[in-house]
Amino acid sequence: MASVETKERILDAAERLFAERGFAGTSLRSVTKAAGVNLAAIHYHFGAKEALLREVFARRAAPMNQERLRRLDELETAAQGRGVPLESILDAFLRPVMHLQRDLAAEGDVWGRLIGRVYSEPVDLVEAVLKDQFVEVSRRFMDALSRSLADMPPAEVHRRMQFVIGVLTHSLTGLHRRAGLPEYGGENVDSDDSFESMLAFLAAGFRAPLRSNGASVAEEMPVKEASEG
Amino acid sequence: MASVETKERILDAAERLFAERGFAGTSLRSVTKAAGVNLAAIHYHFGAKEALLREVFARRAAPMNQERLRRLDELETAAQGRGVPLESILDAFLRPVMHLQRDLAAEGDVWGRLIGRVYSEPVDLVEAVLKDQFVEVSRRFMDALSRSLADMPPAEVHRRMQFVIGVLTHSLTGLHRRAGLPEYGGENVDSDDSFESMLAFLAAGFRAPLRSNGASVAEEMPVKEASEG
DNA sequence: GTCTATAACGGGATAGAC
């Protein structure tokens, strides 16, 4: 009876601490302290630290990704094989994250920061904990994008999808709210305006034609006048 | 004499380990082992773990940011107050990172991964270690962008600049090379093609008009029929 | 299911010889 409460209190506390300090930076003792439980309770319920992170993450990610796939299914059914519009695909990918982030933030939760942070944990940890949650979503959305953007090589679609994920995770960490420059306004990342802005940015970026292979990293930048070095 | 060598060996080893495992996940003992030096040598040369991170980061970031500012100066001089084109500003911001990343990667260095990772360290650490390196660059580029995009509110410019940073840092971590789906090609993030793709994506995204305030996060997504793309 | 107690180890930092 109290076991369920205990388990959820541990999950809540761990979610917050992992989000704020990362995996290595969070001690199990700090979790027990924040949750008001005993150290042994964590090992009883989860077995080990890494398994705790796995459950913390899966608790939110699983329903979120189901919702993403549900929306994509709906779009593809409606499209009847004609290819789903890019904006709709991106919307189906991004909106469930934002919904969940917003709803949980209202309860004081920090899922948004966690998902952003977990992406930058050491690779081994990510593969052990996070990868399973995203394999299907990645494949399904990549396929949908490739069909929608038939002119774009799959490798390029994949690359641009990584840009989308970069924008998403960086926004979710909300780091710039404090690390950014205050004079330009501490806008909330999860506001509706911000989501619309993100969607417009990403859709336009995704559609950008590849430039006529002009400059390369090796060349200098295209400054006309001023000399350079 | 050997002191300089020792100090640089420590910096090199610490750069690699911080990049791979993060700050909290890296022990000073692991650094000494990788560098082949004594534990006390780190405290002699740097004083404390956080100061070591600061020096590791500043060693690369300082010249990189000077180069960014030099390029921006050049552009603004050439523009004679007429406003620098968006693409050139983004180029000046992004290319020095890519140059440095590519040059160091050729020596087996991992600066790219470090800069990507450091951005996702706990906020307090970022403010203590990283913020100083970027205050001037942020202000200068924000000003240039706001002048170039005179129609866009500064808060929106700031928001979109965060999107740029999200794409940049996520690309630099190179995480998707392993966590992504292998069948779509393990493209190198630092290839010239990838840089051109990023620049085209970001410039187009930055120019995207704000949508006519149609949907909001609270509303449902805009599935009409199945029409167009 | 929850507790106390402790094992077994690794962490950052420092003193002081050389």
Added chain:
DNA sequence: GTCTATCCCGTTATAGAC
């Protein structure tokens, strides 16, 4: 400048009482 040795604390994980 570089070393050894050590302090002192925190870490994960487990054993076993209740």
